[in-house]
Structure formats: C-alpha cells, structure tokens
Amino acid sequence: MIKKSIPQEILFYLAVVFISLVVLFPFLWMLSSSFKTQTDIIAWPPKLIFSPTLHNYEKVFGEQDFLKYFINSTVVGGLAVGLSLVLGLPAAYSISRFTQRKLALFILLARLMPGISFLMPWYIIFSRLGLMDTYVALVLSHMLIALPIVVWIMSSYFNSIPVELEESAMVDGATRQYAFWAIILPMSGPGIITSVTLSFIFSWNNFMFSQVLSMEKTRTLPIAVYNFVSYAEVDWGGVMAAAVAIMAPAILLTMIFQKFVVKGLTMGAVKG
C-alpha cells in the first residue's frame, strides 16, 4: 500500500461515514418514527426531539396479532428451507461430483424466472385442490425460492471438498451415498449455514407468493405489514413499528452470520 497523507485520510474517513449514513438513514428514521405518536409523525417540520412511546409496539403485538404472523413466517420459512435442504443437498452433490452443468442451469432457472409467471397457475391449481391458505401451498412456493439458493451454494461448496475423501472411504468398502452422508455432510457446516441463512431471509422477505397464496390463517409478516393500512385508518407509527419488527430478525441473522451471508451473496445467488 502506498502511504496516504493525513488530509487524504480525513477525506477517506469522511467518505466512509457519508456512505454509512446514506445506508443507515432509512433504518434510523424508521426506528425513530416507530417510537412516535401519530401526531408527532404528521407534525411539520418533522420532530427530531419527541417523547418516545411504546404504544405502537403494544399495538402491533397486542391488537394486531403480529405474533401469529411471526409464527407463520417462521414455520413457512423453516419448512421451506428444511425441505429444500432435503431435496437440494443430494442434487448439489450430484452436480458437483458428476459435473452436471446442464442440471445446474436448470435449477438456476428457478432462481431467474419471474415468480408471477407461475403464480397465476398455482393460484388456480391450489384453489381447485382446496390448498389455498394452507401451509402446503406456501411452503411449496417458498421452496422454489430456497431450493435454487441451496443447490447453487452447496454445489460450489462441495466442489471445494477434495474428492479423495469419499474415494478413500469407498476403497474401504463404503457406498458412495454412505460417504456422502457420513463424511461429506458433516464437513459441510459452513456451506449449509450460508445457504440456510440466505434462503431463510429471502423466504422471510417474500411478498408476492404470500400475498396471493396466504389468507387469514397462514398470513405471513410482509402481508400483515402491507395490510396494516386497514379500513378507514392509517397508522404510520404502527406501520413503522411493524416494519421494525419484520426487519429485526433478518438483520439479527445477518449480524450473527455476517461472513456467511457475504459469501453467499457474492457467489451470485441473490434475491428470491
């Protein structure tokens, strides 16, 4: 590295602070609004100093039953990610070990295609089968988000595990599937964490599928937030508190698994 002069250093840190502020600003503003009363929110000029209230959060978790939507989102995301691992890990292994590039592209297609082009047929079919507003319909649709992420991340993760490991086990008489189960999978912790974190976050954030396929019973958080503008009432404070509540878990996961998330995102498997 070339030595930097002091003014250059100052300029550099100013730039870093500026970038951070631009990124953070909407979050900070959302957070502060969530502690304001309705009258403080619609006050002009906007109030920087106000007496904070927990009323909005009480409303979100008390009256609005957000806990239920929270559970729905968790169940749908958890099942979708779990089942995607069940389907995706062997597929990713096969892609990696047998260099099935066409298959990789086929599964990647699910990540690239616009969700709405399958949503309308799903809606009709699920309605016919009486599966609307069930976890089945939601989990299946969210699996289409999670599965490509799992396969994409895991196949390149398996690529980084030397093939000699299974081969030596197979020389000792183990079957290949046993070697996969007993040797490869236990070594795949970091890859699995990456794919689980990312696919869970994208399932958690999904709006379009849940908006159409879920109703009262299985409604997920993004839909609940969107519906917060209810009949004859708009409650900005409540909406902001709801927005905080929905983003918090994804942000928490990101903080815990920061390294994994960066890795997964920069590998190119982004956004469901």
Place this chain on the structure above:
Amino acid sequence: MHQPSFVERHLRVIFPLPAILFIGLLMIFPILYTLALSFTSWNLTSGAPLRFVGLRNYEQILTEPRFLDAVMRTFGFTIFAVLIEAVLGTVVALILNRAFIGKSLAKLLLLLPLVATPVAVGIVFNLFYDPTIGLANFALSSLGLPQGLWISNAASVIPSLIVVDVWQWTPMITLIVLAGLAGLSEEPFEAARVDGATQWQVLRYVTIPMVMPTILTAVILRLIDALKTFDIIFAMTGGGPGYASETLNIMGFKYSFEYFRMGQASVILIALFFFVLLCSLGIMKLRASSEN
C-alpha cells in the same frame, strides 16, 4: 472395492431426481399451463366456459398501448437503476478496498439494505416521499429548493422508485466487486508501480480492467432481478399515479388478480418470462465464456 449396488450405480440420477421433479412440477408445468391459457378466452368474471381463441389475446395485448408503455417502462426502470447501481457500487467498492478501522462494521452496514424486507422498505419510503408530511420535501425546503411531488407525479414516480432500488441494491454490487478485488493477484499492481504509474493510471489501466468481469456478472444478475421488481412498486404506488409506474410485473398481476382476465394476463406473463429468459441466456453465455 465393493460391488456397486443399483442405487450407487445410478446415483447421478437418483440424487438430483427429487429436485428435478419438484422444479418440473412447480415451475415447468405452470409455465406450460400459462402458455396454454394464453390461447383461451378464460375470464373468471364472465363465468363463460373456457374457449380456444387462437392468437386473439396476443393481437389484443401486443397492440395495446398500455402494454407497450409497460414494456418501455420496465426496461427504462431496469436500465437506469442498474446503471446507477453499477457505477455507484463500483466507486464505493474502490473507496472501501483498503484496510481501515471499522471495515467489518462498514461491510455489515452494507449488508443491511440487502436483507431488509422490500415491502417494508417501500412503506418507509412512502412516508419519506409524502409531499406534505414527508422528510424528502422538508429537506428540499430547508435547503431553499422547490418541493417535489416524488411518487405522486407521473413524471417523477419512476426516478423516485429508482432511488429506492438504488439504495437497496447498490451495496450488492459493492460487495461483489469488493470480493472480486480481494481475489486479484498482486503482480500486475507491483509491475505498474515499478513502471512508475500514478494512482489514477493504476486504477484506470490495471484495477478496473481486472475486475470488469466481476462487475459485469454482478450487473447482469441485477438486470434480471430489476426486470422482475415487484414488491417496492406494488407497495409504494401499485403502478400509479394512473399507469405511470406500471411495469410488466404489476400489469400481469393486475390482469390476473384484479381483472381476472386469465387469457390476456397469460400473454403478459409470457412476455415478461420471455424478456427474463433472454437476459438469463445472456448471463449463461457470459458465464460459460468466462469459465473457458
């Protein structure tokens, strides 16, 4: 070595089969179903039975000004948003590409917009853009500038939406480019410095050409996602005012779930599918050529 069993001999089929079946059932079959519907008159509101109408839906939709506008708008939004994201994202990555105090914190901050729920982001920006009580106009007026109408005006709605998209997705380009920069070998830089190149020359003739493939991959990935942008537009404007922010995705959604014109909606969905497929083929070509 043991005798391979049936399962072991066919592992290359058995292992991926469930995933293939799943995607076939949940994705390929519905797409074919949509294709079939696009040739029918099916309209849920009319209660009339489904009838084969040949290419009539295609004629109607492809000559419909609202559709053509939506196509142009979809591409306009995508191209401008991704262009800005690519430039900003690369610049920020180049700035941050050095050791400094708080680097891992800065990288964490960059991740936050990427994992923020888009619908919630849209709603937060809605309050931000509100012409009367929003912060955007307050900022303008305290700087002595004329106030704007943001998403309330047909002329400014798309740029305002682009700002949101840029805020949310620029960090992704930054992170990818940062990862690309970290993977570069030191040798060309050493060589350039030995040759007495200035910082700017190193940047212009060594760094940028070397990370270009990474930037391109990131851009194409973003292009495909931006074409499909739905959540923030739906949550912020629903395609309005009028149809001023109606992209293909939103129009397809309206035709399917508000107008219930399944036949015509299918044509729109297929058009969107087609555009995304074209871009995807582009990315695959590029990947293939960069791998060879």
Place this chain on the structure above:
Amino acid sequence: MKKILTSTVVLMSSLCLSAGAYAQTKEIRVLLANHPYGELLKTAIPEFEKQSGIKVNFESLQEGQLTTKLTTEFATKSSSVDVFMTRPLQEGKMFNKNGWYEPLKAYDFSDYPKNVMSVAAAGATPFLVPLVTEWQVLYYRKDLFQAAGLQVPKTFAELEATAQKLNSDAVAGIASRGKGAAAVTQLSSYVYNYGGLYIDKGVAVFDQPAAIDAIRYYGKLLGTYGPKGVTSMSWENIMPLFQAGKVAMWTDASVFYGQIVDPAKTQIPAADVGIADLPAGPKAGSPFIVTSWGIAVANQSKNKEAALKFLDWASSKELATKGMLSNITMARTSVWKDPKVLEAVNPGLVATRAYAAEKGYPLDRPYMSAVGEARDQIGELIIESINTKGASTTLADMARAKAARVNDLLKDAGEYGQP
C-alpha cells in the same frame, strides 16, 4: 434419505388433511371482511353458535383479497363457502350474473330504503342483504371557517369560492381523492350533481357534456386548491392531512368521521371538525348513498339451511343496533329512528344521512362486472383533469375513447344496453 423423503410426504399430506377437514352437517364456513362490522360479527359469533348449535368456521380478509378469493373459488367451482360478506357495487353484478348468490326469496326486506334495494336484487329476486351504508359528505374545519367569516357552502359555486378563500401555503383549500381509480367513487356525486351518470341503461355515458363538466370542475377544484400530489391520494393519504390540520375541507365517504374526531389520532380538536351535506351542483343535489357491504349465501353452499340461519342472525336488527352504537352506519331504516341509537350517534351523521337517503343516488361507480377496469379508465380522466386544472383540451376526446373502451367491456360481459 428415503426415510426423510417418506416422512416429508407424510407430513405434507397430513397438512393437507388438516386443512381440508371441514364438512359434517351443522358446520358452516363464513368469509368476513376486515371491516368494523366484520369485527363485530366475529366477536358475536360464539353467541350464535350457542343458541343455534351450528359451528361457524370464519375467516376475515382484506376487501380486495376477499373478492379475489370468492371469485376464484366460485369460478373454479372449488368453493366450500356458505355465507360471505360482499360489496354489492364492486362484485354484485358479476356474482349475480354468474349465479353465485343464492336467491333470498323468504327474507323480509321491508326495513331497507327503496334505492338501497336496487343493488341488492335483480328484478324481483333479492340476492343479498345490505349491511352497511355510506354516503358522501363534506368535512370542514369550523375554526378556519369562523376565522375567515365563511358559511358552509351549499352549492358548487360557493364550494369553489370557499376553497379559494381558505387555500394558503400551509393549508389546502379542499381535498378529495385524486388517485385515479380510487377517486371514481368520490367523483360520482359531482357527476350526479351536474346531471350526469357513469352508465345509463347499460351504456357508458361519462363522455357526455354533463359528466365532462363535472370532471372539469373536480379537476379545477383539486388542481387549484387541492393538496400537493393529490393525483396519488386516496383516503388513506388525505385523512392524515386532515388530521394534521393541513386541509380546510374534504369531501369523502361518511365512514371516516369517527377517525377524524378521535383525539388519539388527530391534532385538531373534535369541536373544530364539521360535517355537512355535499353542496349541490348546477343540476341536482344528489350525493351517492351506497350499500358498501352486504351479506349473502353462496349458491354452491351445501348447508343452505344453516347458512340462511346465520344470514338472518348476522343481518338482524339487534346486531344492526349494536353496529350503530359502535359508529357503524347501518343500512336498516329502523335503527336510524331508535331513540337509544340517536342519543349515541353524532347528529351530523344523522342529518347528512337523512339528506342523502332522501335525495341520494345508490351507486358510486360504474355498476358492471368489469368494474375494476372501468374504474381505471375513468381514473385516467380524473388525473388528466386535475393535472390541467380542468382546462385540458383533450379531455373530451379522451373521455370518448375511454367510454368506448368501457362499452367494449360491457359488450364482452353481455351487459351492454341492459338496464
């Protein structure tokens, strides 16, 4: 591996089963709206279950989702819905045409105003029971009127003059919905007061001079004295402005009254909020008064007896009284004469309802199957008119094109030229 797969299949199918386990007699499925009356029914349902012995499985949905769900379930003939809340003006025509409503021949409709029944029946056959009614009113700020020495406007000319006098940088003179399709309902009363209609005898007539004049007036009013960005405003954007004291007058539906006088939600004291009849236009004083919600039995229902029992209960006078006491403006006539109710309900609501019930028009949007698309078409005219402050030179041509489009929609649905 295989084990995991089989257990997955078992898990999935058991999920299916638990979701599909309705049926048995004496059990009905009811779809309610996320509306205060839906909430009221929700809390009262256990009572009904106790006295009737019928088990009620209910879901409550946001209005757009409710329409979508009912439409797809009925159209794909996969419905298990027995009773549902319905929006007569939004979906009534289409549902009735497709035979999705069960005719209600035995129901006693004598307690409902005549003009209300026109959207609840086809000819002599009623198919839904009106629940909630709404009409257009003028909300205004008494304090601002007093300070400026102004009277409540009685005509459109006075309305415009008042808006002009009250309009300032800090406070918009008048607000009303400008957001395209969402504004169509609020524009309707203006059209009626100019002597026009959206659809007359199954033909789109909103390109006729009377309607055009109304659209111009609406555009001039909002374009000149309306809040900034009014073309993207529906009630959910205007109400906070009114609550923040940034709007002097607001024309919209009567349902919002409770919200804008609620001290927890508003910056202006309730005493400063006035409610008045919508001013009269050059031709008439005929605000919309509509049945915003009704309740009906599904034609596909297999438990019609139990379903009808629920319908009778849910639309009963007792529950209507309860509704009135929680500020829901009910459709039944008798509850508006009940002294106990009148004591609790705001006199402004009672007076404006009396005016609207006598002179009002029972529709607030194009009454047709493809109403969503028709609203989008008329919405474009509204936006054009507001953007040009009513002076658009192309408005008439645009209106002709849009009316032709709506006529095509009517023809597609076989409703063209039908009364």
